[in-house]
Amino acid sequence: MLWTIISILLLIWIVGLFLEIAGGLIHILLVVALVVFIVRMIRR
Structure with a gap:
């Protein structure tokens, strides 16, 4: 879930x-x- 959010945000940021x-x-x-x-x- 976290990786999906990060990927979407990175994509939107680049666009x-x-x-x-x-x-x-x-x-x-x-x-x-x-x-x-x-x-x-860090918590892991």
Whole structure:
């Protein structure tokens, strides 16, 4: 589930870089997903 969310966010972020759609929101969501991923890896 987490990998799916990260993959979707990365894809949207890459598309957003080229089309410049909601750039700020995508960057915030990407950072949140990265923090969640790191916390889950540390807790394992």
